[in-house]
Amino acid sequence: MRSAENTQTNFLANPVLRPARLETRAPKARPVKCFSLSRVQKQHSVLMSVIAGEAVAAVRSLEDKQVLQQCxxxxxxxFKEQEVPDPTKYFVTRWSTDPWIQMAYSFVKTGGSGEAYDILAEEIQxxxxxxxxxxxxxxPQTVTGAYLSGVREASKIAAF
Structure with a gap:
């Protein structure tokens, strides 16, 4: 599990980028993961970034506006060949400052199969x-996964 101590999430609303051209890695100086949550509404897009590891320590003391500027x-x-507009809204979670959140999520270890997800989903009697x-x-590691698993289990319960 990853902890809040080394994870931070940022949401940037309406950066108009073509998702097909999204690179899968950021420069070494800025370790982040970016997920495009395109078309949350008809005219808006949402981009979520997860800052992890040593990079969290680098941004922990920054103001939200400074974190936005770095993102x-x-x-x-x-996207050097595109004009990247400033977001219309943004939100920095600051998981590491909340002692109750812990910001943990599942992951498959190197060499793992993902079978653990199926085992954890098995009902008991x-x-x-x-x-x-x-x-x-x-x-895994997504709100979508959590939601769909809830629908899956609710369907099983409703079938009884």
Whole structure:
């Protein structure tokens, strides 16, 4: 599991980027993961970035606006051939400052198969059911995975 101590999430609303051209890695100086949540509404897009590891220590003391500026600098470096507009809204979670959140999510270790997701999803004698992103092999580490697993388990319960 990854902890809040070394993970931070940022949401940038409406950067108009073509998702097909999104690079899968950022420059070494800025270790981030970016996920395009395109077309949340008809005219808006949302981009989520996860800052992890040593990079969190580098941004922990920054103001939200400074974190935004660093994220935008990374996007503009990745998309040099495009005009990258400033977001209309942004939000920095600061998981590491909340002692109750812990910001943990599942992951498959190097060499792992993902079978653990299926094992965690197994019901117990038709009376105990498990949902959450860690029980969804196809969408782990995501709200989508958590939601779909909840729908999956609710369907099982409704069938009884």
């Amino acid at each position: 935008m600098a990374t996007l503009r470096e990745l 038709g009376t105990v059911f498990f949902a959450g992103e860690a029980t969804n092999r196809h969408f």
